[in-house]
Amino acid sequence: MKYAILTHGGAASPHAHSDGCVKAAEAARDVLESGGDALSAALAATVMLEDDPRFNAGTGSNLRFDGKTIEMDASVMTSDARFGAVACIERVKNPVLVAARVMETPHLLIVGDGATSFARACGFDAYDPTTEGARSKHARAMADLRGQGDGDFATDVAPWQKIDWPRLWNFASEPPIQDTVGAVVRDGQGRFAATASTGGTVYMLRGRVGDSPLMGCGVYAGPAGAVAATGVGEEIVRRFLAKTVYDWLEEGIPAARAAQRGIAKFPEIVDVGLLVASREGQAIASNRNMASALIVG
Numbered sequence: 001m002k003y004a005i006l007t008h009g010g011a012a013s014p015h016a017h018s019d020g021c022v023k024a025a026e027a028a029r030d031v032l033e034s035g036g037d038a039l040s041a042a043l044a045a046t047v048m049l050e051d052d053p054r055f056n057a058g059t060g061s062n063l064r065f066d067g068k069t070i071e072m073d074a075s076v077m078t079s080d081a082r083f084g085a086v087a088c089i090e091r092v093k094n095p096v097l098v099a100a101r102v103m104e105t106p107h108l109l110i111v112g113d114g115a116t117s118f119a120r121a122c123g124f125d126a127y128d129p130t131t132e133g134a135r136s137k138h139a140r141a142m143a144d145l146r147g148q149g150d151g152d153f154a155t156d157v158a159p160w161q162k163i164d165w166p167r168l169w170n171f172a173s174e175p176p177i178q179d180t181v182g183a184v185v186r187d188g189q190g191r192f193a194a195t196a197s198t199g200g201t202v203y204m205l206r207g208r209v210g211d212s213p214l215m216g217c218g219v220y221a222g223p224a225g226a227v228a229a230t231g232v233g234e235e236i237v238r239r240f241l242a243k244t245v246y247d248w249l250e251e252g253i254p255a256a257r258a259a260q261r262g263i264a265k266f267p268e269i270v271d272v273g274l275l276v277a278s279r280e281g282q283a284i285a286s287n288r289n290m291a292s293a294l295i296v297g
């Protein structure tokens with residue numbers, strides 16, 4: 001069977017960042033070509049994307065609304081139904097590697113302080129993922145909000161309810177606001193893996209969790225293929241997107257059509273992107289620009 005490696009740099013990320021996705025896909029290809037499986041390849045690609053400060057995952061993750069806190073979400077799933085995830089993990093370099101260690105436990109998802117302590121127990125050193133780019137992105141986001149609420153957004157939900165959300169989720173800023181990363185791999189033996197890793201969106205309360213660490217929402221994998229999603233997490237969760245698209249693959253719908261149908265479930269105002277690999281094909285789809293790469297071998 002031909003292998004396929006798909007990587008993305010987030011719904012609404014500029015095509016100019018696709019070089020980072022290409023490098024990540026090449027790292028995954030090196031793993032496959034030296035005998036590694038889909039899981040190892042997907043992790044290698046995701047680590048490379050997390051380490052690229054242009055993307056909102058690992059180094060370069062978004063700051064929460066308080067302008068100080070970084071909480072990251074990541075997950076990984078394989079076609080033999082193994083799954084591991086962390087949510088709101090702090091001060092680690094590569095959340096996806098911690099998610100992979102969760103696969104070795106009886107649990108699926110570990111969150112918050114528990115996730116950070118679990119990482120330390122596994123030997124992951126303390127690391128500050130804050131970048132100047134994330135600081136200025138946060139400053140621009142705050143400037144954009146000025147005058148739209150009259151409370152303390154960091155601690156109080158009420159002022160958020162006055163916000164014109166549709167405008168804010170799509171506010172024009174450069175670089176763009178999301179840039180989550182993910183990978184999907186089919187190896188030569190027909191095994192699949194999918195990953196997601198994110199610093200979340202821009203306007204986030206502390207403790208907010210998106211789709212990325214939720215099985216069936218941000219990622220899903222099974223014998224028929226693998227799916228990774230990116231975009232507005234709350235909207236992706238509402239549509240149970242990754243599992244919905246996977247089910248179409250299982251019904252025999254081609255990867256490209258399944259990906260397009262997945263994107264079509266969202267109104268135009270919601271950013272969304274998908275990586276999809278099936279036994280026979282693969283597809284990348286988004287309703288925005290999306291930095292991405294595909295290697296088929």
Ligand code: ASP
Binds near residue numbers: 178232
């Ligand atoms: N899905 C991510 C989240 O909502 C963000 C993204 O994909 O850009 O946390």
